[in-house]
Amino acid sequence: MRYISTRRGPNTPTRSFSDILLEGLAPDGGLYLPEEYPTLSRSDLDELRIVLREDGYAAMAAGIISLFVDDIPANDLSAITARAYRTPAFSDPQIVPVDALEGTDLHLAHLSNGPTAAFKDMAMQLLGELFEYELTRRGDWLTIVGATSGDTGSSAEYALRGRRGLSVVMLTPAGRMTAFQRAQMFSLLDENIVNVAVDGVFDDCQDLVKAVNMDADFKATWHVGAVNSINWARLLAQVCYYVATWLRVTEEGADASSKVSVVVPSGNFGNVCAAHIARQMGVPLGTLVVATNENDVLDEFFRTGVYRPRSSADTLATSSPSMDISKASNFERFIFDLMGRDGDATRALFDVALARDGYFDLSGTPEFAALRDTYGFISGTSSHADRLAEIARTEKESGYLLDPHTADGVHVARAVRPQIEGPLVVMETALPVKFADTILEATGHLPPVPKRFEGIEGREERVTPLANSVEDLKALIRERVRPGA
Ligand SMILES: Cc1ncc(COP(=O)(O)O)c(C=O)c1O
Numbered sequence: 001m002r003y004i005s006t007r008r009g010p011n012t013p014t015r016s017f018s019d020i021l022l023e024g025l026a027p028d029g030g031l032y033l034p035e036e037y038p039t040l041s042r043s044d045l046d047e048l049r050i051v052l053r054e055d056g057y058a059a060m061a062a063g064i065i066s067l068f069v070d071d072i073p074a075n076d077l078s079a080i081t082a083r084a085y086r087t088p089a090f091s092d093p094q095i096v097p098v099d100a101l102e103g104t105d106l107h108l109a110h111l112s113n114g115p116t117a118a119f120k121d122m123a124m125q126l127l128g129e130l131f132e133y134e135l136t137r138r139g140d141w142l143t144i145v146g147a148t149s150g151d152t153g154s155s156a157e158y159a160l161r162g163r164r165g166l167s168v169v170m171l172t173p174a175g176r177m178t179a180f181q182r183a184q185m186f187s188l189l190d191e192n193i194v195n196v197a198v199d200g201v202f203d204d205c206q207d208l209v210k211a212v213n214m215d216a217d218f219k220a221t222w223h224v225g226a227v228n229s230i231n232w233a234r235l236l237a238q239v240c241y242y243v244a245t246w247l248r249v250t251e252e253g254a255d256a257s258s259k260v261s262v263v264v265p266s267g268n269f270g271n272v273c274a275a276h277i278a279r280q281m282g283v284p285l286g287t288l289v290v291a292t293n294e295n296d297v298l299d300e301f302f303r304t305g306v307y308r309p310r311s312s313a314d315t316l317a318t319s320s321p322s323m324d325i326s327k328a329s330n331f332e333r334f335i336f337d338l339m340g341r342d343g344d345a346t347r348a349l350f351d352v353a354l355a356r357d358g359y360f361d362l363s364g365t366p367e368f369a370a371l372r373d374t375y376g377f378i379s380g381t382s383s384h385a386d387r388l389a390e391i392a393r394t395e396k397e398s399g400y401l402l403d404p405h406t407a408d409g410v411h412v413a414r415a416v417r418p419q420i421e422g423p424l425v426v427m428e429t430a431l432p433v434k435f436a437d438t439i440l441e442a443t444g445h446l447p448p449v450p451k452r453f454e455g456i457e458g459r460e461e462r463v464t465p466l467a468n469s470v471e472d473l474k475a476l477i478r479e480r481v482r483p484g485a
């Protein structure tokens with residue numbers, strides 16, 4: 001399987017999986033995607049069902065990932081997924097259990113049972129193993145420069161801490177994360193981890209990451225790599241849980257007519273982009289529902305065809321803070337598919353129109369019509385009041401405590417339910433323990449603290465403040481990263 005950039009020109013060479021794993025962002029500023037999506041036939045899905053039932057999630061994931069990776073031997077891939085997806089790192093042996101939300105006609109897919117209580121662990125545990133494998137094979141090293149709105153950072157740091165040849169510089173938006181999220185990251189005092197508080201929002205952090213990656217000399221000198229969903233391997237890992245979700249919700253013998261729809265709390269568009277890719281592969285996913293918070297740029301696009309990222313000043317600080325994102329990086333991957341995989345057309349939208357006009361408008365085009373009819377997308381949005389009401393209602397009626405992001409998903413799910421036939425699964429993206437203040441406001445009590453997180457907020461913390469400046473970031477990397485350590 002070879003990989004292409006979303007901004008490819010006619011002569012851009014294709015790349016191997018292990019090259020793009022370490023490279024992250026393509027040199028032309030685009031994002032990597034497979035040259036074509038492999039397909040899963042009915043019998044492939046039957047086979048994966050047996051593997052999931054008899055050998056477990058890790059074996060199923062290896063089967064799917066091997067369709068995209070031809071430069072790592074199959075046995076090694078199986079060993080990698082077995083190390084990534086196991087207990088006790090994941091608290092449930094099913095890794096991704098899916099169950100009915102009592103008293104509703106919804107399901108929940110539990111993606112947050114990993115080490116840091118967010119769905120990011122599903123991909124990051126795999127990425128940690130893949131990086132170590134590939135760097136050892138090449139005798140190479142990597143400086144990860146990442147951006148987080150609260151969950152990617154801790155997930156990456158827990159997955160990468162102590163691994164040979166890897167340093168992590170993680171940019172966080174100063175003052176925009178919860179106390180628990182800050183403690184998870186800033187209490188890690190490992191030498192290879194540098195936490196940074198940027199004077200800006202998540203989008204500023206992500207822009208800094210991209211700017212560092214676009215400086216070819218700096219990137220080459222510092223071996224800069226990515227853990228954000230910029231990195232294709234993140235999405236690849238996420239495709240696997242959509243397959244598992246379909247398998248767990250449907251019965252043996254189910255075929256393409258057994259559609260399962262999903263509601264995905266969305267910010268950077270990585271999670272729902274993985275659902276889109278699974279659907280393109282032939283997994284019978286019906287409707288893909290994008291659920292946003294008050295930062296509703298994506299909802300606006302799916303309703304109107306206008307994509308208008310907001311400025312940092314217009315990006316609201318909400319009570320589902322990990323989704324406080326206005327420039328959804330992975331959206332470019334979907335638009336590339338929507339534009340018939342035309343790199344020039346994608347570049348014209350993201351590199352030219354956005355830079356010149358601050359928006360692009362697909363309303364009235366065949367592509368806009370295809371959003372729902374061909375690609376199955378619809379969207380909805382949720383506010384602080386909706387979120388609080390949903391957390392309280394679900395606890396009362398279903399006996400289940402939602403985190404604020406999943407609550408956005410459940411709120412949107414209830415709104416779209418009448419339009420959707422068949423099972424509707426909300427993807428649970430975090431556990432409530434990370435968002436205590438909002439849970440308290442919604443329910444009048446604090447969330448339970450799983451044993452593995454007890455005492456996390458009392459520990460010593462270390463973080464370096466940084467202006468929103470690429471040059472300052474480069475200087476920090478020069479000063480703090482020890483190449484190859
Ligand atoms: C808890 C949580 N929910 C939802 C999201 C949105 O996911 P995505 O960025 O993949 O759209 C994020 C991060 O972005 C998150 O951390």
Ligand SMILES: N[C@@H](CCOP(=O)(O)O)C(=O)O
Nearest residue numbers: 148149150151152228229268
């Ligand atoms: N919600 C994320 C921000 C998006 O990051 P990505 O790594 O999925 O691109 C976070 O919690 O950091």
